[in-house]
Amino acid sequence: MTKVRVRFAPSPTGALHIGGIRTALYNFLLARKTGGTMILRIEDTDQTRFVPGAEKYILESLAWVGIKIDEGVGPGGPHAPYRQSERKDIYSRYASQLVADGKAYYAFDTEADLEEMRKRTPNAQYDAATRMSMKNALTLSKEEVSSRIAGGAPHVVRLLVSPGQEVLVNDLIRGEVNVSTSQLDDKVLMKSDGMPTYHLANVVDDHLMEISHVIRGEEWLPSAPHHVLLYKAFGWESSMPRFAHLPLLLKPDGNGKLSKRDADRMGFPIFPLNWTDPKTNETSTGFRETGYLPEAMINFLVMLGWNPGTPQEIFSQAELIEAFSLERVGKAGAKFDILKAQWYNQHYLRAKPIAELSEYLLSALKNQNISCSADRAIQIVTALKDRVTYPQDFWEQGKLFFVAPDKFDDAAVSRKWNAEAVKFLKAFRDEVGKEPGLNAERAKGLMEEVAVSQAVKPGQVLAALRIALTGGMAGPDLMQTIEILGGEETARRIAFALQSLSAS
Numbered sequence: 001m002t003k004v005r006v007r008f009a010p011s012p013t014g015a016l017h018i019g020g021i022r023t024a025l026y027n028f029l030l031a032r033k034t035g036g037t038m039i040l041r042i043e044d045t046d047q048t049r050f051v052p053g054a055e056k057y058i059l060e061s062l063a064w065v066g067i068k069i070d071e072g073v074g075p076g077g078p079h080a081p082y083r084q085s086e087r088k089d090i091y092s093r094y095a096s097q098l099v100a101d102g103k104a105y106y107a108f109d110t111e112a113d114l115e116e117m118r119k120r121t122p123n124a125q126y127d128a129a130t131r132m133s134m135k136n137a138l139t140l141s142k143e144e145v146s147s148r149i150a151g152g153a154p155h156v157v158r159l160l161v162s163p164g165q166e167v168l169v170n171d172l173i174r175g176e177v178n179v180s181t182s183q184l185d186d187k188v189l190m191k192s193d194g195m196p197t198y199h200l201a202n203v204v205d206d207h208l209m210e211i212s213h214v215i216r217g218e219e220w221l222p223s224a225p226h227h228v229l230l231y232k233a234f235g236w237e238s239s240m241p242r243f244a245h246l247p248l249l250l251k252p253d254g255n256g257k258l259s260k261r262d263a264d265r266m267g268f269p270i271f272p273l274n275w276t277d278p279k280t281n282e283t284s285t286g287f288r289e290t291g292y293l294p295e296a297m298i299n300f301l302v303m304l305g306w307n308p309g310t311p312q313e314i315f316s317q318a319e320l321i322e323a324f325s326l327e328r329v330g331k332a333g334a335k336f337d338i339l340k341a342q343w344y345n346q347h348y349l350r351a352k353p354i355a356e357l358s359e360y361l362l363s364a365l366k367n368q369n370i371s372c373s374a375d376r377a378i379q380i381v382t383a384l385k386d387r388v389t390y391p392q393d394f395w396e397q398g399k400l401f402f403v404a405p406d407k408f409d410d411a412a413v414s415r416k417w418n419a420e421a422v423k424f425l426k427a428f429r430d431e432v433g434k435e436p437g438l439n440a441e442r443a444k445g446l447m448e449e450v451a452v453s454q455a456v457k458p459g460q461v462l463a464a465l466r467i468a469l470t471g472g473m474a475g476p477d478l479m480q481t482i483e484i485l486g487g488e489e490t491a492r493r494i495a496f497a498l499q500s501l502s503a504s
């Protein structure tokens, strides 16, 4: 078996879409599973779409989710350079070779010429049907072509596609895809700015870098027949990589491809990290900054298209490497179910040691200049652990232990605050204030005793107690809340609520 060498080949045209991380992940898992090599190549030959900062963003995103690059931009390696803009000479050499072999040709058509062609024949493309009416090396004399090239006339190099043949793309996920060359245009390989197109650079590099598997998004499937033709034109067919085109990521409801606009509208991130578009200054919040943990991200993403064939849903990176195979990647588009991403995040957050979780709270408290002992932080985090989705929730939901409510939820008050509750709260305030160090169990006992003495049912008054302590109806277990606040603070908050709410 040839050694597995896979590459992630993003273009630095903006923030990396989260789908790019999935593509990188599948490549990485195959490399790790087979003892192969994971390569990062930056495809930056389209100067018009180059965005400063995008390459750094890609590297940082991969590092964040724990995808380690063995070779390429970053670590370097035997096929350096790995940035296509630094490999220009290589591509022009290979393009010249194709021209010399009669597999590609120079074309001199201007934008206006191409426009004219499309006007003449609607839906026309540059191919066997049209090329003979255009300005290229097939229609102009040899002398004319040489003098134009020598005189520096703008020109491109096009692949000569012979019509009426079948091209077979053998895809590991989609099976055999057959396309007739009559449908394929004479793709531009070298542009007039001397830069290669994606197609040429991609194929030349995959060959030179000895890539064994091309694993990429389904949007590249239409390019694959041209790539196969290029391998043939170069005479590299026998070492052509295997193709695997990954299914699309769909909107959560499954209706159509997931776009940034959809994500924005539904209020979830689409980029791994925060990003500020250098052109528009538009900022986007990343998954990392939203509070997603890398292990949750990996787990969520791997399931978008792959399944283990068992009900197992939680996988460590080591388990994924063990379980992953391209055979278990499906063709069907994968719904981007953000609730599942949150579920994974909750899982991985809860699985962390309590001391680590309490650090989230302690650092938020530090930012707010609020002091708190390590023990108390642990106590709070323990009470909140099963209620949080993101690390910052420990502060969001835990601040009630540090900041007493100064106003109360009107809707809750109008439903739950009544004479019975007031009677109970007055008595409970007096009792609980005498027991500064009570625990949850004792708080419950005390609450029951007071309920009996005041002849009320706990169910009638507990909501009002919660309103008094937290300002609203949400929060962790009420008795635990009392334990954490302590008897005196509990009494103080009840007194304040009684005063504020009876005055209104």
Ligand code: GLU
Residues within 6 Å of the ligand: 008, 009, 010, 011, 043, 198, 202, 215, 216, 217, 220
């Ligand atoms: N540069 C292409 C991209 O941005 C790479 C596609 C491929 O992997 O061949 O996704």
